[in-house]
Amino acid sequence: MRKTLTIIGFFAVALAGAGWWITTPERVDAGDYADLIGVPARGAVVFHAGGCASCHSAEGASGDKKLVLSGGRAFVSDFGTFHAPNISADPEHGIGDWSVTDLANAMIHGTSPTGQHYYPAFPYAAYSRVRPQDIADLHAYLITLPADATPDRAHDLAFPFTLRRGLGLWKALYVTDGWQVAGDLTEVEARGRYLAEALGHCAECHTPRGVLGGLDRDRWMAGAPNPSGQGTIPNITPAKLDWSEADLIAYFTSGFTPDYDTAGGSMAAVVESLAQLPDADRAALAAYLKRLPAVE
Amino acid sequence: MFKGMTVVGTVLGLAILAGAASGQDAAQKALADATKARQAQMQLYAFNLGLLGGMAKGEVPYDATAASAAAGNLASLAQLDQSRLWPEGSDEMGVEGSKVMAELWQNMPDVMSKGADLVTAATAMEVAAGTDLASLQAAMGPLGGACGACHKAYRVPSN
Numbered sequence: 001m002r003k004t005l006t007i008i009g010f011f012a013v014a015l016a017g018a019g020w021w022i023t024t025p026e027r028v029d030a031g032d033y034a035d036l037i038g039v040p041a042r043g044a045v046v047f048h049a050g051g052c053a054s055c056h057s058a059e060g061a062s063g064d065k066k067l068v069l070s071g072g073r074a075f076v077s078d079f080g081t082f083h084a085p086n087i088s089a090d091p092e093h094g095i096g097d098w099s100v101t102d103l104a105n106a107m108i109h110g111t112s113p114t115g116q117h118y119y120p121a122f123p124y125a126a127y128s129r130v131r132p133q134d135i136a137d138l139h140a141y142l143i144t145l146p147a148d149a150t151p152d153r154a155h156d157l158a159f160p161f162t163l164r165r166g167l168g169l170w171k172a173l174y175v176t177d178g179w180q181v182a183g184d185l186t187e188v189e190a191r192g193r194y195l196a197e198a199l200g201h202c203a204e205c206h207t208p209r210g211v212l213g214g215l216d217r218d219r220w221m222a223g224a225p226n227p228s229g230q231g232t233i234p235n236i237t238p239a240k241l242d243w244s245e246a247d248l249i250a251y252f253t254s255g256f257t258p259d260y261d262t263a264g265g266s267m268a269a270v271v272e273s274l275a276q277l278p279d280a281d282r283a284a285l286a287a288y289l290k291r292l293p294a295v296e
Numbered sequence: 297m298f299k300g301m302t303v304v305g306t307v308l309g310l311a312i313l314a315g316a317a318s319g320q321d322a323a324q325k326a327l328a329d330a331t332k333a334r335q336a337q338m339q340l341y342a343f344n345l346g347l348l349g350g351m352a353k354g355e356v357p358y359d360a361t362a363a364s365a366a367a368g369n370l371a372s373l374a375q376l377d378q379s380r381l382w383p384e385g386s387d388e389m390g391v392e393g394s395k396v397m398a399e400l401w402q403n404m405p406d407v408m409s410k411g412a413d414l415v416t417a418a419t420a421m422e423v424a425a426g427t428d429l430a431s432l433q434a435a436m437g438p439l440g441g442a443c444g445a446c447h448k449a450y451r452v453p454s455n
Contacts, residue, residue, distance in 0.1 A: 062445065230453060246353040254440025256349055260342035262444040265453030271444065275437055 023168025025111040028104045036100065036136035043141025046134045048276040049199040050127070052142075054269040055084045058150075066272070069094065070148040075121055077227060079213065080157030082121040090147035100139045107135060110171060117167035119155065120213065125175050126201035129194070174214035181220075181291055188280075192288025195281055205233045205266070222295035228266070239294035248286035252277075327386040331394045334381050337373060341443070344369045348425060352433045363425035363432055370439075371418040374411070388452050400450040410446045417442040 047053070053061075056069040071086040088094035095103070098113065105111040110124035118124065160166065180203070181193055196202045207215045208224035223235035234240065243251070247258045252274040255263040263271045274282060344366040350356035351363055385391075387398040400407055417439045424435035 060449075226453075228453075244353075246355065250349060250353050250436070254349075254436040255444040256345065256436070256440045260345040260349060262440060262447045264447060264451065268444050268448035272441070275441065 019169075022172050023117075023165050025115050025117050025168065026109040026171075027111055027115075028101060028108050030101045032132050033100045033104055033136065036133055038100065038136035038138070038140025040137070040141040040144050042134075043137035043139070045277060045281070046130075046138040046199060047141050048273045049195050049281065050130075050138070051200065051270060051273045052087070054266070054273060056087045068146050068148050069142075070150040072150060072153060075227070076229065077121065077213075079161045080155060082119060082155045082157075083153040084121075085152045086148060086150050087142065088148040088150075089143050089145055090149050093149050093151050094147060096143065096147060098139070100136050103139045103142075104132065104135045110167070110175070117164045117171070119164075119167065120170065120174070123201040123204045125215070126198055126204060128175055128177070129179075129198035131198075134199070170212065170214070173212070180217060181288070181293070185291065186287070188284050189287045189291050191281070192284035192286070192291075195277075195285050196288050200285070202236075206236050219295050221289075221292050226265070231265075235295065236289060237292045237295045238290065239296050241289070245283070245286040245290060248289060249279075249282050252282040252285060253279075324391075327383055327391050330381055330383050331386050331391045331396075334386075335393075337376070337381070340373055341370060344373075345439075348421070348432060349436065351429065352436050358429040358432070360426050360428075364422065367418070367422040367425035371415070371422045374415045374418045378411075395452045395454065397450050397452055403449075407446070407450065410442070410449070413445065414442040 053066040053069065055073055055075070056071055057066040057073075058068065058070050059073050061068065069086065069088040071084045071088075073084045075082040075084070086094045089096040091097040102113045105113070106118065106122070107124055107127040107130055109128070110118040110120065110122060112118060179193055180197055185193060203215055203221060205227065206221045206223060207217070208219050208222065210216055221236050223240070224233050226233050243258055250256055250258075251263065252271060254275070255268065255271040257263070262268070274285070347356065347366040348363060348370075351358045382396075382400070384401045386394055387396045387400070388394050389398065417435075421432070421435045421439050424431035
């Protein structure tokens with residue numbers, strides 16, 4: 001009896017230890033970033049491809065105001081309401097005192113400078129694939145943007161989602177390496193894949209999720225309920241999206257659909273960012289979409 | 297006698313009610329008519345954009361005269377007098393088929409400024425379309441941005 005209890009106790013401690021270990025926030029190897037020199041102009045492309053302003057600018061901001069990354073927008077989900085934080089250059093309320101490594105830990109592992117898990121409303125499940133040089137460039141660009149002293153607003157979540165430690169388990173389950181669209185890709189298609197799967201995080205809205213909020217990768221880009229609660233996000237695999245590459249490029253440039261309506265809902269903000277990219281990047285995205293496996 | 301007056305009163309009352317109802321019908325019809333007219337204007341935008349966009353995408357050969365005419369139409373459409381097109385109450389809740397958010401009427405200065413941006417973009421397209429294909433292509437983005445700015449702010453998302 002005593003022995004059985006000891007064994008049970010041993011396993012309980014081991015399990016708790018393993019759980020603690022699995023849920024420990026990960027960090028990047030600082031050495032990977034030490035020698036990188038960020039170039040702000042290249043960082044601007046990373047910034048627009050990543051759609052940072054869509055979430056981190058103030059609600060209703062347009063034009064130059066979208067470069068004031070004061071945060072504050074609310075994102076309603078099944079788990080509660082998330083509020084985008086201030087990522088302006090303000091050293092106290094924003095990320096003005098962050099190093100490149102701090103930014104890398106946030107984007108690659110969803111880990112804050114103080115070692116806390118971020119909630120995956122911040123799309124590190126996609127950003128985990130971003131190249132170190134792009135993070136260095138992005139960092140160099142972000143610190144050129146205006147500082148804003150708006151304090152962060154706390155998330156409004158229901159228990160048990162208030163326990164950040166549990167996010168380690170979520171990450172272990174859903175933050176994966178590698179690319180979704182595999183096989184032989186042309187250089188253009190590969191660039192499109194990087195823009196779509198790493199920076200652009202298109203799948204965050206266009207791919208459906210399971211009960212725990214992880215992406216259903218078997219239905220990659222096959223459409224999903226709208227996280228805002230109204231209607232659905234469309235299936236953009238070739239099974240449903242029959243636009244030509246020229247149509248897609250025109251849409252990413254001007255927002256015009258082939259019927260000359262304009263992008264609606266949250267896609268309007270996405271197009272505002274995509275419109276800032278070089279022509280070649282919009283063409284690469286279009287080429288990638290054409291390579292997606294068709295999912296009905 | 298008393299009964300007769302009651303009957304007269306009732307008839308009068310019903311007539312007044314019917315009058316009010318038909319007044320209401322007329323008001324509702326005016327809102328629906330304005331909505332239809334707005335949507336017709338949007339159709340005309342789309343029709344003219346179709347030619348410019350087709351040229352921009354390389355699906356239709358570039359033709360300076362035809363492109364100028366289409367762009368000129370856009371600029372004219374953007375400058376039509378719209379004072380009767382947007383009556384308050386013709387929002388998504390007030391008129392079936394309307395996709396306008398009620399917020400539009402609470403932000404008129406912003407709406408007017410977005411309208412002025414469209415005139416600017418359409419006028420720029422008028423110049424660009426007659427210049428050459430590269431200019432036309434470059435003018436599509438700002439034009440789409442001007443259309444989208446208002447749709448994003450004041451149109452009910454359709455997806």
